Amino acid sequence: MAGGSLFFSLAVRNLQMHWLRSLLAAIGIIIGVIAISSMGILGNALSLSITNSLSDVGDSIVVTPHVGYQGGMGVSSSTSERLTDRQIELIRRAATTNKVVAIYSGGDRVKVKRDYLYASVYGIDPMDIPSLLEIDKGQYLRGSSGVIIGSKFAKDNNLTVGSRILIGEIESGVRVVGILKERGMGFDINPDSAIISSDLWYRDFYDTRGHDMAIIKVTNLKDIDRIKTSIENQLNKRETEVDVYETRMILDSITEAFGQITLFTMAIGGISLIVAGVAIFNVMMMSVMERYKEIGIIRSIGTRRAEVRSMFIYEALILGLSGSTIGGIISFGLCYLVVAVFMNDVSYILNPSSLIQILYGMTFGIVTSMLSGLYPAWKASSLNPIEALRHE
């Protein structure tokens, strides 16, 4: 088209001439884009921070006793809601070469220095601990003596390697031999504020039979489904004895739930953008009606319909583009501030999955403006030049 930039500059001049009206229309778009982008960014930052704290446990299968299962053969036993040795053996078989860590878990009163508190206690075979947990200070368990403690537990109670704690009613003393690295919340065990003892010590101390859960560390992620099915086949064929969770799936469903919440809030933001679209439509229609005569003039001296159309579409595009850009910049600044103040970690904002929300918001803003400008532009281009010329 000859002189595309001619119509662009005409569009700019018209917007400048009616700057207040243009500004108000652009403010509508700015607010809409801020609403969508900010909701998107904050939702995403929240989701990132949560999945981040859920540690990387995507490679595990967790087996727990099925709640309500009363032991085999209809005999109610004290091992109900615990995994029997037979079940553990079947799980090991299903896991083939993958490591199976059987875990005792419970909670007990603990005396630290002079304070009493309540803590989770896990009993794990010392040989298996390194495959599940990482030591920060001190050393892993050797034999049945001593315990290792979670980082948060150590920090909250001012404990170091070598400290003594007393466990249970009988206040049995144990020495801290190691402190774990922070691991974050998990779907299997939450060691950060817990005490980890050897399985032998746990079994003797609490006189328990049967484990509370088994964790299978899967080396090849493709095996997850096969192992899961195999366990289900072995143990849950006649009656549901165990529940099998795949941590990856739990992680996925949490991320998905967050995605849906974010989408919902973004949709609410979208409503404000539709309102902005109506404002642009209104401004553009006013612009067309005010310029009937001018449209008649330019049509009569040789401006094609498509060229008239482009002039009005440029106007909508300029409003949309400038509004969306300003809105995008403001929402970045706003979210940066909010996240820096409340989440203390701006990396959630700088993450590409957050930044792309700005792009979504801006695209939505531009598309809305363009759609609102289409009808007025079409209307302008289809005016009869003679009638438009007569218009006063």
Next chain:
Amino acid sequence: MTKIYPLSSGDVTALSEISLIVQPGEFIAIMGPSGSGKSTLLNLMGCLDVPTRGNVYIRGRSIKTLSDDQLTILRRDELGFIFQQFNLIPLLNALENVRYPLILKTGMSASRERCQEILTAVGLIPELWNHRPNQLSGGQQQRVAIARALVNDPSIILCDEPTGNLDTKTGQAIMTLLDRLCREEGKTVIMVTHDTRTADYARRVIRIEDGRIIEEI
């Protein structure tokens, strides 16, 4: 040709079986009372409308077979329009108004010098070139409009009451300019007017009443 406007209150015949041949380089005036159909005739010759029956041929080309875009390009390249209301684009200054049709034809590289030459030729002083239409007098605006009509070097100039909004002296100056364009540059000038003094500049005068030609001098 015949032009009928269909209205809800019944069809209105604006032009009824009119035949007219205009030779290249002619200066003709179309006269008649209001509502006689002279503006309709000018619109049809200006390719702004098509006749209901009959046809308009411009340099042998039938306008009825042309698309809207083709008609627009014909108006841009072959015809120059001069209106009673001047009809300049309010957003553009004098020079830009003249340059507008040239940009439509040749793109953004359209020559400024040519526009300046034409503005000088129609008698607009350079100090006024950057003025917007609302900062110019009627006579000055009409000079810009004539320059705009000439910039694409059309063979036909269509004028609708070109002096209707001007005082006598300015009107005469504008008519002298049109007369010179016809004589010296061989442009065909077709002018609608109801002012006999303006019509005196034309070499042929056609009178219309009720959509028919009643007299040709």
